[in-house]
Amino acid sequence: MQTTEAAQRAKQASRSMLSATHDERNLLLEKLKALLIEKQEAIYDANRQDLTDAQSEQLAAPLLKRLKFDQGKLHSLCEGLDSLIRLPDPLSKVDLRREITPGLVLERHACPIGVIGVIFESRPDALIQIGSLCIKSGNAFLLKGGREALNTNRVLIGLIQEAGKDILPDGFCALLETREDVQSLLSLDHLIDLIVPRGSNAFIRYIMENTKIPVMGHADGICHTYIDRDADTDMAVQVTVDAKCQALAVCNATETLLVHADAAERILPPLFAALIDRGVELRGCERTRRICACKPAEEADWRTEYLDAILSVKIVDSLEEAIWHINTYGSHHTDAIITENDAAAARFMQLVDSAGVYRNCSTRFADGYRYGFGAEVGISTGKLHARGPVGVEGLCTYKYLLCGSGQTVSQMQDGTCRYTHKDL
Amino acid sequence: MQTTEAAQRAKQASRSMLSATHDERNLLLEKLKALLIEKQEAIYDANRQDLTDAQSEQLAAPLLKRLKFDQGKLHSLCEGLDSLIRLPDPLSKVDLRREITPGLVLERHACPIGVIGVIFESRPDALIQIGSLCIKSGNAFLLKGGREALNTNRVLIGLIQEAGKDILPDGFCALLETREDVQSLLSLDHLIDLIVPRGSNAFIRYIMENTKIPVMGHADGICHTYIDRDADTDMAVQVTVDAKCQALAVCNATETLLVHADAAERILPPLFAALIDRGVELRGCERTRRICACKPAEEADWRTEYLDAILSVKIVDSLEEAIWHINTYGSHHTDAIITENDAAAARFMQLVDSAGVYRNCSTRFADGYRYGFGAEVGISTGKLHARGPVGVEGLCTYKYLLCGSGQTVSQMQDGTCRYTHKDL
Numbered sequence: 001m002q003t004t005e006a007a008q009r010a011k012q013a014s015r016s017m018l019s020a021t022h023d024e025r026n027l028l029l030e031k032l033k034a035l036l037i038e039k040q041e042a043i044y045d046a047n048r049q050d051l052t053d054a055q056s057e058q059l060a061a062p063l064l065k066r067l068k069f070d071q072g073k074l075h076s077l078c079e080g081l082d083s084l085i086r087l088p089d090p091l092s093k094v095d096l097r098r099e100i101t102p103g104l105v106l107e108r109h110a111c112p113i114g115v116i117g118v119i120f121e122s123r124p125d126a127l128i129q130i131g132s133l134c135i136k137s138g139n140a141f142l143l144k145g146g147r148e149a150l151n152t153n154r155v156l157i158g159l160i161q162e163a164g165k166d167i168l169p170d171g172f173c174a175l176l177e178t179r180e181d182v183q184s185l186l187s188l189d190h191l192i193d194l195i196v197p198r199g200s201n202a203f204i205r206y207i208m209e210n211t212k213i214p215v216m217g218h219a220d221g222i223c224h225t226y227i228d229r230d231a232d233t234d235m236a237v238q239v240t241v242d243a244k245c246q247a248l249a250v251c252n253a254t255e256t257l258l259v260h261a262d263a264a265e266r267i268l269p270p271l272f273a274a275l276i277d278r279g280v281e282l283r284g285c286e287r288t289r290r291i292c293a294c295k296p297a298e299e300a301d302w303r304t305e306y307l308d309a310i311l312s313v314k315i316v317d318s319l320e321e322a323i324w325h326i327n328t329y330g331s332h333h334t335d336a337i338i339t340e341n342d343a344a345a346a347r348f349m350q351l352v353d354s355a356g357v358y359r360n361c362s363t364r365f366a367d368g369y370r371y372g373f374g375a376e377v378g379i380s381t382g383k384l385h386a387r388g389p390v391g392v393e394g395l396c397t398y399k400y401l402l403c404g405s406g407q408t409v410s411q412m413q414d415g416t417c418r419y420t421h422k423d424l
Numbered sequence: 425m426q427t428t429e430a431a432q433r434a435k436q437a438s439r440s441m442l443s444a445t446h447d448e449r450n451l452l453l454e455k456l457k458a459l460l461i462e463k464q465e466a467i468y469d470a471n472r473q474d475l476t477d478a479q480s481e482q483l484a485a486p487l488l489k490r491l492k493f494d495q496g497k498l499h500s501l502c503e504g505l506d507s508l509i510r511l512p513d514p515l516s517k518v519d520l521r522r523e524i525t526p527g528l529v530l531e532r533h534a535c536p537i538g539v540i541g542v543i544f545e546s547r548p549d550a551l552i553q554i555g556s557l558c559i560k561s562g563n564a565f566l567l568k569g570g571r572e573a574l575n576t577n578r579v580l581i582g583l584i585q586e587a588g589k590d591i592l593p594d595g596f597c598a599l600l601e602t603r604e605d606v607q608s609l610l611s612l613d614h615l616i617d618l619i620v621p622r623g624s625n626a627f628i629r630y631i632m633e634n635t636k637i638p639v640m641g642h643a644d645g646i647c648h649t650y651i652d653r654d655a656d657t658d659m660a661v662q663v664t665v666d667a668k669c670q671a672l673a674v675c676n677a678t679e680t681l682l683v684h685a686d687a688a689e690r691i692l693p694p695l696f697a698a699l700i701d702r703g704v705e706l707r708g709c710e711r712t713r714r715i716c717a718c719k720p721a722e723e724a725d726w727r728t729e730y731l732d733a734i735l736s737v738k739i740v741d742s743l744e745e746a747i748w749h750i751n752t753y754g755s756h757h758t759d760a761i762i763t764e765n766d767a768a769a770a771r772f773m774q775l776v777d778s779a780g781v782y783r784n785c786s787t788r789f790a791d792g793y794r795y796g797f798g799a800e801v802g803i804s805t806g807k808l809h810a811r812g813p814v815g816v817e818g819l820c821t822y823k824y825l826l827c828g829s830g831q832t833v834s835q836m837q838d839g840t841c842r843y844t845h846k847d848l
Contacts (some may be wrong), residue, residue, distance in 0.1 A: 015751060015775065015777060016775075017796060018774050018775050018777070019771075019774055021777065026483075049439065057723065072602075098795075098796055099795065100789065100794065100795070104785055104789075106795060106796075113807050113808070114777070114807065121507075124733070133538070139550070149839075193808075194808065195808075196476030208636075209636070210720075212632075212717075214638070214806075214808050215446045234830075235829075235830040238830055238832060239830055239832060241832075242832030242834050243514070243832075243835055246832065246833045246834050246837075247833075272436050275656070284515065311632070320638065337497075338534070345827075347443075350442050350443055351439065351440075351442050351443065353439060353442070353538070354825060355824060356823065356824045356825075356826060357823055357825055358823070358825070358826040358827070358828070358830045359825075359826070359827045359828065360827065360829055360830055360831075361528055361826055361827070361828030361830065361832070362830040362831065362832045362833050363682040364832070364833035365524070365528075365826055365833060366824075370522065370833070370836070370843070371522075371530060372522055372530075372843070372845035381565055382638075383537050383538065383617055383618075383821045384537070384617075384618065384638050384808065384809040384821065385808040385809040386823045387821055387822060387823065387824075388823070394781075397807045397811055398811060399594055399778065399779055399780065399811065399812070400778060400779060400781070400790075400795070400811075400812045400813075401773050401781055401782070401783075402664055402781075402783070402785055403575045403782070403783045403784065403785070404782070404783065405659075405784055405785075406658075406659040406662055406784055406785065407663075407785040407789070408657070408661055408662060408663060408666030408667075408670065408785070408786045409666055409668050409670045409671075409786050409788040409789060410670050410790070412794070413670075417792070422797035
């Protein structure tokens with residue numbers, strides 16, 4: 001009931017937010033930044049309480065680290081807000097302007113999607129990041145954070161609401177607090193236009209399977225690096241080590257390495273040495289194990305997102321086999337080829353069916369900030385609407401505006417007027 | 425089982441279709457056009473049988489008309505193919521090109537969505553129209569037409585397959601024939617990327633509620649024309665008559681007329697005269713009926729898509745009330761304002777939350793052909809991916825290509841390289 005009411009208010013707010021100018025939306029973000037700094041002690045206090053509660057409930061250390069809100073996180077949030085403010089207005093885009101018949105002009109204008117429901121786990125700084133992307137793109141939003149961050153989240157949503165006072169209509173954002181609220185949210189397909197879930201695979205899969213509302217996100221990140229016959233050895237080692245080890249529990253880390261048979265004896269020994277040096281456990285196919293000792297990989301390994309210091313390794317006989325393996329076992333997230341051969345690279349980039357297809361660089365680059373989007377709401381492995389890292393642009397849709405002086409379709413049919421379809 | 429196999433073959437075909445050039449896809453469309461002309465007698469023969477069967481089953485006259493495939497339909501199909509061939513390659517679009525760091529370049533390239541499932545009712549010419557849009561955009565497709573058009577559809581799909589021989593891989597398109605096939609299709613969310621349903625409201629609603637696959641389409645077309653205080657009388661009459669009467673059983677016909685109180689006495693009498701002259705039944709609110717005699721409109725009328733010669737009429741006290749009514753009762757399809765007042769028009773176009781928002785022209789313009797898209801797959805009232813009339817562009821997605829020379833995220837973090845994010 002409470003959730004429905006919050007969603008109704010958000011829907012209503014979203015309609016009047018359509019007239020908020022870019023300066024107004026940026027002013028809100030400026031005020032939010034100032035409030036975060038001014039009220040930082042209140043945030044730390046609330047966060048300390050969350051941390052104490054979490055420790056007494058024996059939350060795991062990595063979760064505690066994500067839960068903690070300190071000066072470092074405040075600093076990067078403020079930097080993020082600054083770069084978001086500097087981005088051009090995503091709602092100013094007019095990407096089609098066409099004369100339909102003299103005096104009748106069609107334009108396609110960007111506009112907000114409406115009401116975004118965001119469901120995320122422990123990190124309280126995600127609340128500010130995602131909320132600010134919604135504000136920049138003129139969307140109303142409902143946020144449901146992790147239960148363990150409730151005190152911190154309450155303070156943070158209060159700051160967003162305070163920053164929005166006199167700029168956006170009341171109800172433009174709200175915090176949902178209980179697990180039951182999530183259930184209600186997922187059922188409100190007449191009020192919520194898009195759900196953005198952030199969290200574990202199982203969690204996102206659950207969301208996707210339990211709502212009629214469009215969901216933007218990714219469940220799995222099974223990324224590949226393929227070392228082609230014509231790969232440079234040093235580059236192959238350097239890029240693969242980065243793709244696997246630069247961070248472990250992330251969706252864009254490489255989980256399976258494919259190596260062309262003709263390059264395996266040259267590249268696998270130094271590569272394995274470097275990976276083992278970094279503490280990576282290797283699981284290889286039979287042919288791999290004939291070159292370098294390691295655990296055997298099973299069929300299930302090709303479908304596994306380890307999110308850990310584990311890499312599965314397979315030798316393939318051709319570029320085509322590598323492409324087939326990626327399209328079959330991958331999750332269409334991000335896959336890379338290492339090669340000096342332009343033709344092989346072009347074919348790989350054309351035929352691999354993933355949101356990101358890379359040549360000679362680390363899969364770890366798949367990220368909204370690294371792409372220059374300011375920040376990201378998430379990374380989409382769906383093919384519709386938005387694919388790959390999603391920034392403010394993915395929180396926008398468009399509408400067609402048609403302006404005339406009394407034109408009718410009858411006039412077009414009877415020949416009084418004729419279609420010119422001239423792009424202006 | 426048969427459907428699953430067809431879908432698997434289509435999925436496989438869709439992967440190798442990624443390397444089909446624009447010339448090849450256009451060649452297929454040229455061949456298809458030639459075959460339609462060459463084999464027209466076979467099409468008419470099959471169609472005659474469908475018509476005979478339909479008559480013996482006492483199909484309604486409008487359905488028989490839709491079912492009929494004659495020289496007129498062949499002629500417009502060929503014209504449609506010509507205009508589609510002339511359209512630029514939708515897969516050649518590169519709408520982002522950015523240096524991430526020196527030597528590392530990010531590009532966003534258009535690409536096909538993959539496998540499209542199209543479910544449509546009686547009109548067999550729709551098979552060619554939608555099939556050709558899928559071919560132009562490089563998608564594999566499965567088509568399920570109306571049972572009553574089965575013989576015609578079999579001949580038509582055969583022509584598409586013949587035209588595709590030696591150009592696209594086998595299995596790039598297939599015809600599904602039974603109602604059970606539709607059930608299977610809707611369950612194949614791992615093989616089908618998008619469902620495009622065409623047909624009645626109830627049919628489309630059924631599809632949307634019975635699949636996890638994204639559905640692109642519209643259930644309702646409850647379009648409005650709002651006559652503002654500052655509307656020109658003649659224009660208001662001419663545009664409203666066209667919006668209601670130019671065609672009746674179409675989603676972009678106006679179903680509800682809103683009139684500003686200050687313009688009602690001036691405009692309603694001549695407008696009602698013109699509409700009654702065209703045989704339109706009027707259903708007015710109380711205030712309307714004080715000016716012009718007509719049946720009373722009930723609350724349910726504001727939510728009804730008549731698809732018939734009926735128009736509901738409501739007097740509103742302000743532009744804001746008109747916008748509120750449209751956003752509350754409409755289906756976010758297409759809505760128009762008639763006004764000479766620029767400020768009122770701007771506010772209407774900003775605040776009405778519909779795929780098409782028009783000024784001083786007929787809602788009947790909401791159509792892919794009229795927008796210059798060559799043809800349309802359908803009109804989307806969803807807000808994600810594609811909105812409004814959807815042509816080849818709506819059958820495309822994009823992928824990010826990132827090309828480097830060994831760049832790693834570690835280098836970015838340790839300061840060896842830095843982000844430049846320079847658009848090229």
